[in-house]
Amino acid sequence: MEQLLSDPPSCINEAGTWCQQIWRLTGNEWLAGSANWLVAKPLRILLILVVAVLVRYLVRKLIDRLTRTPADGDGAEGKLPALLRPLRERAPEVLGPVVLERRRQRAMTIGSVLKSLTTVVVYGLAFVMVLGEIGINLAPILASAGIVGVAIGFGAQNLVRDFLSGIFMMLEDQYGVGDVVDVGEAVGTVEAVGLRITTLRDLNGTVWYVRNGEVLRVGNSSQGYAVGVVDIPLSYNTDVQRASTLLEEVAAEAVARPGIAPDVLEPPEVLGVENVTPEGTQLRLTVKVRPGRQWAVQRALRAEILPAFERAGFEPPLGRFFGNGSTGTAN
Numbered sequence: 001m002e003q004l005l006s007d008p009p010s011c012i013n014e015a016g017t018w019c020q021q022i023w024r025l026t027g028n029e030w031l032a033g034s035a036n037w038l039v040a041k042p043l044r045i046l047l048i049l050v051v052a053v054l055v056r057y058l059v060r061k062l063i064d065r066l067t068r069t070p071a072d073g074d075g076a077e078g079k080l081p082a083l084l085r086p087l088r089e090r091a092p093e094v095l096g097p098v099v100l101e102r103r104r105q106r107a108m109t110i111g112s113v114l115k116s117l118t119t120v121v122v123y124g125l126a127f128v129m130v131l132g133e134i135g136i137n138l139a140p141i142l143a144s145a146g147i148v149g150v151a152i153g154f155g156a157q158n159l160v161r162d163f164l165s166g167i168f169m170m171l172e173d174q175y176g177v178g179d180v181v182d183v184g185e186a187v188g189t190v191e192a193v194g195l196r197i198t199t200l201r202d203l204n205g206t207v208w209y210v211r212n213g214e215v216l217r218v219g220n221s222s223q224g225y226a227v228g229v230v231d232i233p234l235s236y237n238t239d240v241q242r243a244s245t246l247l248e249e250v251a252a253e254a255v256a257r258p259g260i261a262p263d264v265l266e267p268p269e270v271l272g273v274e275n276v277t278p279e280g281t282q283l284r285l286t287v288k289v290r291p292g293r294q295w296a297v298q299r300a301l302r303a304e305i306l307p308a309f310e311r312a313g314f315e316p317p318l319g320r321f322f323g324n325g326s327t328g329t330a331n
Helices: 002-006 018-026 029-033 035-067 098-134 138-155 157-172 240-255 294-311
Strands: 180-182 187-193 197-201 207-211 226-234 269-276 281-289
Touching: 035 098, 098 138, 098 157, 098 187, 157 187, 226 240, 226 294, 240 269, 240 281, 240 294, 281 294
Parallel strands: none
Antiparallel strands: 180 187, 187 197, 197 207, 226 281, 269 281
16 A cells, blocks of 8 residues: 555656656656646636737727727718728717717717626636636536526616617617707607616606607608797688799798708708698698708798788787797787
8 A cells, every 4th residue: 555655646747748848847746646737727727817918908908999980080080980890870960069979878888898798708718718727617607607697687678778779779760969859758868878778858857867768669750850839820811822822932932041951951842731720721831951950940931921921911810929739919
């Protein structure tokens, strides 16, 4: 028995092994027999960790480079960050400088998601590989982690839904900073877009924080083009043909003026009698304008149409003022 215990480990005869190297350096049987645990495994674990940190660092630097807006450094103002170029963008030109902030927030948010995903994947794989090197059976751990993940996901399903909705909203560019949107309970201008919440400010100045997961439908008034609608109420005895002609002439002159012309995409169109009420009739005028400019154009048109109709002798219905929904009584 003593002879067997004093025999050197057989691995010292295996050329190129750490066991043989440690035996040659120290002549210690225990160190030579434990070389795999004392030297080989720690070095492999250290290599795994170093590679993981390096890969994560390089990927994050690449993401930072892809999310950097060209205006930040190379003077290519107005260009999309490289990360957003393959994705569809619906930012209206009318937003002007706000588009840069919109793009920056969108790129940074998507970049943040990619960075977090990179960290989880890289460090997760490194952790599993380290456990494998130590010799731990991974099957029970993975099963327990799966059960815990399901429990956490079920308990935080609202939070997960908010984040997933935010990710898809960002990728599809459904709305962004500067857009005027209707999300159901709140209507206003988008001030900030995040993965969990969207911040709106309405006409009264109230800031609304809307959870992305609770947004079932979005009405965006700032994409593509908008339509300005002006309804003109008239009395029953009004000559509709004459009123329509005058409305078309006044609107054509109004949209040609420098203050309105840049916002108008197509000539105004008089649709005719839109509604008949107990008080009178209603003419409707529409004009295609740049997104987000319909309200300003509508106000400008009303300001021109009202005095023109008064000068032409047209009477408002039942003594009411001209306007869209006005209920004031004429003096």
